[in-house]
Amino acid sequence: MSAEYESVIGLEVHVQLKTKSKLFCGCPAEFGAEPNSNTCPVCLGLPGSLPVLNEQAFLYGIQIALALNCRVAGRLKFDRKNYFYPDLPKAYQISQYDQPLSSGGHLLVEMKEGQKKIGITRAHMEEDAGKLLHEGRAGSVVDYNRAGVPLMEIVSEPDIRTPDEAYAYLTALKAVLQYVGVSDCDMEKGSLRCDANVSIRPKGETRLGTKVEIKNLNSFSAVKRALQYEIARQIDAAEKGETIFQETRLWNDERALTLTMRSKEEAHDYRYFPEPDLVPFTVSSDWVEDLREDLPELPAARKERFVKDYGLSEYDASVLIQDKDLGNFFEECVTAGAPPKRASNLIQSELLGMLYERGETFHAMKTTAAGIAGLIRLVENGTISGRSAKDVLADMLETAKPAEDIVREKGLTQVSDETVIAEAAKKVIAANPKPVEDYKNGKEKSFAFLVGQVMRETKGKANPALANKVLKELLG
Ligand SMILES: [Zn+2]
Numbered sequence: 001m002s003a004e005y006e007s008v009i010g011l012e013v014h015v016q017l018k019t020k021s022k023l024f025c026g027c028p029a030e031f032g033a034e035p036n037s038n039t040c041p042v043c044l045g046l047p048g049s050l051p052v053l054n055e056q057a058f059l060y061g062i063q064i065a066l067a068l069n070c071r072v073a074g075r076l077k078f079d080r081k082n083y084f085y086p087d088l089p090k091a092y093q094i095s096q097y098d099q100p101l102s103s104g105g106h107l108l109v110e111m112k113e114g115q116k117k118i119g120i121t122r123a124h125m126e127e128d129a130g131k132l133l134h135e136g137r138a139g140s141v142v143d144y145n146r147a148g149v150p151l152m153e154i155v156s157e158p159d160i161r162t163p164d165e166a167y168a169y170l171t172a173l174k175a176v177l178q179y180v181g182v183s184d185c186d187m188e189k190g191s192l193r194c195d196a197n198v199s200i201r202p203k204g205e206t207r208l209g210t211k212v213e214i215k216n217l218n219s220f221s222a223v224k225r226a227l228q229y230e231i232a233r234q235i236d237a238a239e240k241g242e243t244i245f246q247e248t249r250l251w252n253d254e255r256a257l258t259l260t261m262r263s264k265e266e267a268h269d270y271r272y273f274p275e276p277d278l279v280p281f282t283v284s285s286d287w288v289e290d291l292r293e294d295l296p297e298l299p300a301a302r303k304e305r306f307v308k309d310y311g312l313s314e315y316d317a318s319v320l321i322q323d324k325d326l327g328n329f330f331e332e333c334v335t336a337g338a339p340p341k342r343a344s345n346l347i348q349s350e351l352l353g354m355l356y357e358r359g360e361t362f363h364a365m366k367t368t369a370a371g372i373a374g375l376i377r378l379v380e381n382g383t384i385s386g387r388s389a390k391d392v393l394a395d396m397l398e399t400a401k402p403a404e405d406i407v408r409e410k411g412l413t414q415v416s417d418e419t420v421i422a423e424a425a426k427k428v429i430a431a432n433p434k435p436v437e438d439y440k441n442g443k444e445k446s447f448a449f450l451v452g453q454v455m456r457e458t459k460g461k462a463n464p465a466l467a468n469k470v471l472k473e474l475l476g
Pocket of ligand 1: 022025026027038039040041042043044148
């Protein structure tokens, strides 16, 4: 980014709540059903049908608001957002306008430079629209299964300054939603969607520049790439003295650029008015406080606990808590007897990388927490070296066998017999006169080389500390 400009970013996230039925009718909210099979007069907007609020969706909405540190409104009111579109059979969407379910929250985001607090402007409930499918020559068709599915729209303050911060915010938000258990947060199924607002301004300027909204962002990394592109485009335009228009642009991931979609609507274009078919009602603050008490442990609290109880570094803890199940797996390893730091190291520096290379997800892997704890025990008690542990782990992921069996079958037991190591060391000394002489002349690096040769001679099985000691003695 140019040193003279800064970017100002706000994100709008739509998250689908995992209720069994839709927001205002009893139709199933499931994904992947036969097109238009999950519909009824209410979600098709037929005349005379009346919406009834889904209590579970309302409960999830409040849980999200609390988890994001928002104030919960004392009164629940819905509004009609009017616009015509083929996937919106009523020609309006039931949403919330001037009195959102919640507002004024924040989310703590982990950056390399430390924690950053991103404000949450509001989080409100609304129904989803249907889905248009463009099927080549046959023209476009519409599937109303998604019409009326419950969503929470979570709008951030324009507190985000870089594409990396946007990525970190989305990661943190997804983790919170997963921990609360209100959504499966699957971007591929559309249960988590994100639009980004971005503008630039000269550094030191406090007024906001003209913002552009970017849509069609299908992954967190697409959000990051689209923002990088758009910021560069706006700076380039500003430097050439061109006007930046307020508009909606679509991200094209294949071509890696944003293209104009339409000029941006203002709120008054939607002619919002109160939904007359849903009577506003008050929300008891005692009930809200009970829900607050019942919230599960959230990522930030869990991170603190991992640092405090297990002695992990802030960074290690933040990696482990990002995925709820990964955090659970780590704790299961500890419960199975693994020292926390060793378990954390093995998971982060070996296990996750190996799974990535194998194209496997952590959830489908063949080994268990008890299996990992068993492997760590073998390293701890000196049966195998740290180097062999990697090979054993790779085998565990392939065969699902316990570490002990693999070590026995492959003869990987660490050699701690001094005479065996001395034998190997003598061979190495005889075969490497030059490095031996260099070492005797004070070149420490040569010693590391010789230790490496002893390890090689013993096929990686020599106890490294012992190999050091024996070699040093032999070299006088
Ligand atoms: Zn319905």
